[in-house]
Every structure is written in structure tokens, then in C-alpha cells.
Amino acid sequence: MQVLYFAWMRERVGAAAEEVDPEGAATARELVERLRAREERYALAFADLAAVRVAVDQEMTDLDAPISGAREIAFFPPVTGG
Amino acid sequence: MQVLYFAWMRERVGAAAEEVDPEGAATARELVERLRAREERYALAFADLAAVRVAVDQEMTDLDAPISGAREIAFFPPVTGG
Amino acid sequence: MADGAGARPQVSVQREDFDIAAEIEALTAGNRDIGAVVSFTGLVREMTGEGAIAAMELEHWPGGTENALGKIVAEAEARWPLDGVRVIHRYGPMAPGERIVLVLAASRHRAAAFEAAAFLMDYLKTRAPFWKKEHGPGGGRWVDARECDDAAAERWRDGRRG
Amino acid sequence: MADGAGARPQVSVQREDFDIAAEIEALTAGNRDIGAVVSFTGLVREMTGEGAIAAMELEHWPGGTENALGKIVAEAEARWPLDGVRVIHRYGPMAPGERIVLVLAASRHRAAAFEAAAFLMDYLKTRAPFWKKEHGPGGGRWVDARECDDAAAERWRDGRRG
Numbered sequence: 001m002q003v004l005y006f007a008w009m010r011e012r013v014g015a016a017a018e019e020v021d022p023e024g025a026a027t028a029r030e031l032v033e034r035l036r037a038r039e040e041r042y043a044l045a046f047a048d049l050a051a052v053r054v055a056v057d058q059e060m061t062d063l064d065a066p067i068s069g070a071r072e073i074a075f076f077p078p079v080t081g082g
Numbered sequence: 083m084q085v086l087y088f089a090w091m092r093e094r095v096g097a098a099a100e101e102v103d104p105e106g107a108a109t110a111r112e113l114v115e116r117l118r119a120r121e122e123r124y125a126l127a128f129a130d131l132a133a134v135r136v137a138v139d140q141e142m143t144d145l146d147a148p149i150s151g152a153r154e155i156a157f158f159p160p161v162t163g164g
Numbered sequence: 165m166a167d168g169a170g171a172r173p174q175v176s177v178q179r180e181d182f183d184i185a186a187e188i189e190a191l192t193a194g195n196r197d198i199g200a201v202v203s204f205t206g207l208v209r210e211m212t213g214e215g216a217i218a219a220m221e222l223e224h225w226p227g228g229t230e231n232a233l234g235k236i237v238a239e240a241e242a243r244w245p246l247d248g249v250r251v252i253h254r255y256g257p258m259a260p261g262e263r264i265v266l267v268l269a270a271s272r273h274r275a276a277a278f279e280a281a282a283f284l285m286d287y288l289k290t291r292a293p294f295w296k297k298e299h300g301p302g303g304g305r306w307v308d309a310r311e312c313d314d315a316a317a318e319r320w321r322d323g324r325r326g
Numbered sequence: 327m328a329d330g331a332g333a334r335p336q337v338s339v340q341r342e343d344f345d346i347a348a349e350i351e352a353l354t355a356g357n358r359d360i361g362a363v364v365s366f367t368g369l370v371r372e373m374t375g376e377g378a379i380a381a382m383e384l385e386h387w388p389g390g391t392e393n394a395l396g397k398i399v400a401e402a403e404a405r406w407p408l409d410g411v412r413v414i415h416r417y418g419p420m421a422p423g424e425r426i427v428l429v430l431a432a433s434r435h436r437a438a439a440f441e442a443a444a445f446l447m448d449y450l451k452t453r454a455p456f457w458k459k460e461h462g463p464g465g466g467r468w469v470d471a472r473e474c475d476d477a478a479a480e481r482w483r484d485g486r487r488g
Contacts, residue, residue: 007385007457007459007468008457008468055455060394074387074455076455076457077457077468077471078471079451079454079455079456079457080458080469081427081450081451081454081457082274082368082427082450082451086225088223088225088293089223090295140232142291156225156293158225158295159306159309160290160308161291161292161309162295162296162307162308163222163224163289163292163293163295163296164206164253164285164289164294164436183347184346184365185345185346185347188346188367192423196371196373196422196423197371197373198369199368199369199371200369201365201369202364202365203346203363203364204363204439205350205363205364206361206362207354207358207361207362208358208361209359209360209361209434210359211359274366275474278440278443282436285440316437
């Protein structure tokens with residue numbers, strides 16, 4: 001599944017987008033846990049879950065959203081445009 | 083004292099401004115009563131007091147405002163700009 | 165640039181049309197603390213309750229109108245932290261689609277700019293001496309004041325904001 | 327004129343600056359039922375909590391941003407009787423004083439135009455995927471989201487208006 005990162009999460013992960021094996025993760029939160037366990041840069045990017053926003057196939061949702069069948073998961077900090 | 087009329091009050095009175103002898107009127111309401119008694123065109127202009135707004139020396143006020151010493155009284159219908 | 169900014173009028177009552185972009189530019193030029201500019205533009209509507217109008221005429225009170233608008237602007241500046249306010253209101257004959265009025269409010273943040281612009285319009289609608297006469301198929305007709313305009317102005321009483 | 331009006335985009339995410347007067351003109355041209363146009367323009371402020379910034383960079387989500395803005399516009403159109411809506415948001419590097427965002431709302435009467443423009447900005451601030459990075463004397467710094475923006479968006483819940 002395609003995973004996108006924006007702003008300082010992109011900087012910490014060191015990539016704007018990557019193909020990720022969900023390793024059976026059923027929700028966005030489980031996917032985050034698998035990533036955090038994988039490498040230090042993910043642990044840094046996802047250190048504070050209160051600051052993580054998620055969109056599944058471009059639908060804004062929350063970390064407990066199911067991700068099975070999703071093509072694209074986006075992780076990003078709270079938005080600051082306007 | 084100078085009396086001004088605007089919009090349909092001006093049209094009914096037939097003048098935009100005129101010098102008026104207040105005949106001892108102490109308030110705008112008393113001035114209106116003296117004018118109404120004077121000529122039909124004033125009676126028409128001031129037929130509905132709920133539709134009359136008044137400014138004394140360019141201060142928006144109400145019909146019971148004192149007018150002694152005032153230089154200029156303006157009468158007009160509710161405003162409709164903007 | 166800020167040069168001569170103090171000399172620009174906050175209120176204009178004029179026959180001529182106005183240039184929204186130029187007015188925003190003049191209001192914000194030289195002040196890099198402004199984060200938000202809200203504009204309101206009022207236009208002549210063709211369809212009224214009485215049918216399509218061919219033209220509209222706006223009467224005002226020379227001197228009295230500027231005085232009233234100046235007080236409304238001063239009240240807005242006392243209520244909100246504004247970096248700039250501009251009011252332009254036209255008078256005379258106008259056709260459907262033409263611009264009637266422009267209100268601008270600039271501030272650091274958007275809440276003050278939005279609220280001040282809405283306040284300025286609500287007070288202008290109920291306290292500034294302008295009167296509209298519509299010219300339609302049935303001849304000339306003075307526009308009636310709307311009760312909802314009084315209600316809109318009432319919500320700002322007692323320092324309430326919205 | 328109304329020709330081609332249906333082909334104009336309601337939402338643009340672009341590097342280039344925009345022309346407020348031209349956008350208002352395009353939104354209102356050919357519709358003589360519009361009585362009110364409200365614009366919001368957001369500008370880059372020089373002074374921040376961390377000091378004066380030299381530049382600001384806006385990151386966005388190509389595709390995702392347009393999608394989010396389109397949903398926000400659709401929600402505004404469902405809530406208010408609007409004759410036109412326009413949202414332009416820039417991305418990339420910007421200097422203090424530059425325009426970042428334009429929101430326009432046109433309607434017959436001013437209440438709908440004011441409320442819709444404020445709603446669009448409140449939702450854009452909390453739901454549109456843009457991130458600001460300020461470049462000041464201390465280097466680059468991602469801007470924190472403001473709690474008051476969440477509170478501003480919250481007031482439109484449950485169909486409340488202001």
C-alpha cells in the first residue's frame with residue numbers, strides 16, 4: 001500500500017511517499033505501530049500520536065479507521081494553511 | 083432653525099431644506115405637530131410617525147429629543163443604503 | 165509603502181465607481197503585520213419584490229452621511245484591533261450590476277476582520293443616511309427598510325460580537 | 327457575461343499570485359441577482375511569535391488538497407444560498423506581505439455571503455492539507471496549528487451559523 005508523509009513527518013521519515021507492507025495491520029494505528037517498531041526515523045515521526053492526522057484514500061479520518069483494501073494512507077501533522 | 087427633509091419626506095414636503103420658526107416647540111415631536119397643523123403637505127410627510135427618523139445637529143436621536151438651541155433638524159424615513 | 169498613508173480618507177461618499185483591488189492595495193501597503201483583509205461589495209440587484217428594475221437612485225445627506233459613516237468606523241476601531249478600515253459609498257443613479265458600496269477591514273487575524281466588516285455593514289444599513297429609489301415598470305418607488313437589517317444591527321449591542 | 331461561466335474552476339491550488347478584482351468580476355459577471363460579495367484575503371505576516379521571518383514556504387498535497395477544498399466548497403453551497411464561490415490557495419515560497427489565499431462568496435444578501443466566507447476560511451484552516459514552514463533568524467520552523475482555529479471550525483457544527 002502507498003503511504004504518504006507531509007511537512008515535518010515527511011522530513012523525519014525522509015520520504016514523501018513509499019510502498020509499505022502493512023504486515024496485516026487492520027487500522028491506521030496498527031500500521032503506525034508496525035512502522036514505529038521498524039526504524040528509528042518512524043519512531044521519531046510518530047512520537048506524538050496526538051499530532052498525527054490520517055487520510056485513507058483521501059478521506060480525512062482517524063487512527064482507528066480500517067485500512068484493509070485501502071490504496072493510499074496519508075499521515076500528516078495538523079494543517080496550518082490559510 | 084434650519085429643517086432638512088430627505089427621500090419621500092422631501093418629495094411630500096416639496097423642499098429639501100427650509101428655515102422654520104419652531105413656534106416654541108421644545109422637542110422634535112412638538113415641531114412635527116406644529117408643521118402638521120400648518121399645511122397638508124406636512125401632514126402627508128409626517129402621516130406615520132413610526133416611519134420618521136430625526137437628527138438634531140447631525141446627531142441621530144428620536145422625536146422626544148429637545149431641540150432648543152439646535153441649528154439644524156433633519157427628518158427622514160428609515161435609511162436604505164448599502 | 166506607508167508614505168502618506170495617514171492622509172488617505174477612511175470614508176468616501178462619491179458618485180464614481182471604485183477599484184476594489186487598488187483600495188485593498190492602498191490599505192495594506194507598507195504594513196506587514198496584516199494577516200487578513202475582508203471586503204464587502206454591495207451590488208445593485210435587478211430583480212426586486214416589485215419586478216425587474218431599470219435603474220436605481222441613491223440619495224444621501226451631504227456632510228451628514230460622512231459624519232455618520234465616520235462614527236461607525238470609529239466604533240468598529242474601538243471594538244476590534246484593526247490595522248485598516250475603508251468605506252466607500254456611492255450616490256446618484258446606478259444600473260443593475262453596478263457596485264454601490266465597499267467596506268474593507270484589515271487585521272492581524274481573520275476573526276476581527278470578518279466581524280468588523282459585518283458590523284460596519286450592519287450599522288451602515290441602519291444608521292447611514294442613504295435612501296434608495298428604484299425605477300421599474302411601475303415608475304419610481306422608494307425602497308422600504310428591512311426588519312432583518314434592524315435585527316442584524318441589534319446583535320452588536322452591549323459589546324456582543326456576533 | 328455568463329458565457330463559459332460553468333467552465334471556471336471553483337478551486338485553484340497554484341504557485342502564482344491572483345488578481346482579486348478580476349476574480350470578483352468573473353464570479354459576478356452576468357448575474358444581476360447578486361447583491362453581496364465578500365472576499366477574504368490572507369497575507370504572509372512578517373512578525374511571528376519567534377521573531378521576524380524572511381520567508382515562508384507552503385507545502386500542500388497535490389490532488390488531495392483540491393479534493394479537500396472541493397468538499398469544503400460543496401458543504402458551504404449546501405448550507406447557504408450562494409450565487410458563487412471561489413477559493414484560490416497558493417503554495418511554494420512566499421515573502422512577508424504576499425497574498426496566500428483568496429476566498430470569495432457571492433449571494434443575494436449579505437448575511438449568507440459573510441457567513442459562507444467565514445465558514446470556508448474556518449474549514450480551510452482546519453481541514454485543507456497545507457503546512458507552513460517559516461524561515462527566520464533561527465532557521466526553518468514548521469508552524470504549529472492554533473487551538474483557536476479548531477474552536478472557530480467547531481462553531482459551525484450541527485448546522486449552527488455563527
